[in-house]
Amino acid sequence: MQTQSVQKNNVHKKSRSSLSVYLGQWNAPVVGYVFIAPWLIGFLVLQLWPIIQSFYLSFTEYSLLDAPHWIGSANYENIAKDRLFFNSLKVTFTYVLASVPLKLAAALFIAILLNRSIRGISVYRTLIYLPSLIGGSMAVAVLWRNIFGTDGFINNLVVLFGFTPHNWIGMPETALSTLIILSAWQFGSSMIIFLAGLKQIPSELYEASSVDGAGPVRKFISVTLPMLSPVILFNLIMGIINSFQMFTQAFIVTEGKPYNSTEVYALFLYKKAFGSLEMGYASALAWILLIIIGIMTLLNFIASKYWVFYESESGASK
Known part of the structure; x- marks a missing residue:
């Protein structure tokens, strides 16, 4: 055996x-x-x-x-002659140029406020981040349309203070602004990334600047911004990419109205594809959008060498 x-x-x-x-x-x-x-x-x-x-x-x-x-x-030749195409480009660039800086500024400001060791800070961070979990959903877009509607919360607040109510979504002068505010309100993801970047800044730098007599503003300009610049670049590029592809908010809140003042590029593409069934035309629009986003990203990377500070490069130069 x-x-x-x-x-x-x-x-x-x-x-x-x-x-x-x-x-x-x-x-x-x-x-x-x-x-x-x-x-x-x-x-x-x-x-x-x-x-x-x-x-x-x-x-x-x-x-x-x-x-x-x-x-x-x-x-592509027909796109170059399409007046609505150029209108969608104008609306989209306006939206990107306004919403991205506003969103980054709000995210950085809140991240600095939350970068403190106080009691219950994790609860505050969670509550502030919650809107971003559902920020891109149709439910929030419907809620936003009701808030800025004729009988919505904003107009009720305006009447309460003795002012005349305004058709925020129905007027070309203010319709796009409601979408920009909605984008700035959804700053949670950028805020979390900023907060992580702030945690990585050595406290010795702030202590050294205090010894040199720097105040809060000088510390922010000379220490926080340079050390946080790679994170700012990342959030900037991601914000631009996401803003160029914005669709749900414009589709639900304004449907591109009034007078195409909120017809962003993605909404224009959607109407050509599924409204007019011009799939070839819509595919060409999609590739043009890809090229635009690629160019914008490349320009940001080229410009970054003039304002983004990398600690590893600083150490290598020494």
């Missing part, structure tokens, strides 16, 4: 060693691709293939009901 058990153990060891040798013959990259295969298949099927398809469709006339018909660069 003992001999049989020994033989079984030897067979088991040999099988394990042969398996190890077999696996060892595989190249490391091949094994890696096997493990990432689920994600890789999802990326190829659900992301890369639709991207390739949209690029092809941007050179076709396609209405979902018929097969795509190749028309070359006609979609």
Whole structure:
């Protein structure tokens, strides 16, 4: 019996060693691709293939009901003549230039206030972050439309102080401003990132600046902003990308009205795709948006070398 058990153990060891040798013959990259295969298949099927398809469709006339018909660069030529296209660009750039700085300023201000060791600070951080958890949802957009509606909370507040109520959403002068305020209100994600960046700033820098006689404003300008500049760059780029793709708020709150004053680029693209069934035209619009976002991101990276401070680079220069 003992001999049989020994033989079984030897067979088991040999099988394990042969398996190890077999696996060892595989190249490391091949094994890696096997493990990432689920994600890789999802990326190829659900992301890369639709991207390739949209690029092809941007050179076709396609209405979902018929097969795509190749028309070359006609979609891009028609876009260059489309007055509503340029209007959507104007509205979108106005929205981005106003909402992104306002949102970053609000996020940084609140992050500085929350960067304190006081009792219950974690509760305050959670409560302030809560609106961002549902910030992009349709429910919040509907709520915002009711708040700024003719009989909404804002007008009730205006009447309470003796002023005349205003049609905030129905007037071209103020409709886009309501969407900008909504974007600034959703500062929670940027605030958390700013807060994490503030935690990484060495306290010795503030102590040294205090010895030099620096006040709160000087500390903020000379210590906080330079040390936080990489985080500011990250939030700036992400804010610009998200703002150029803003859709839900404009679709629910204003529907692009009045007089197309809030018809941002993504909403204009949606109307062409699912309103007019001009899928080829919409695909061309999507690629133009991709190029615009890419250019804006590249410009930010180029400009960052003049104002972003990296501690590692400072150490290397020494």
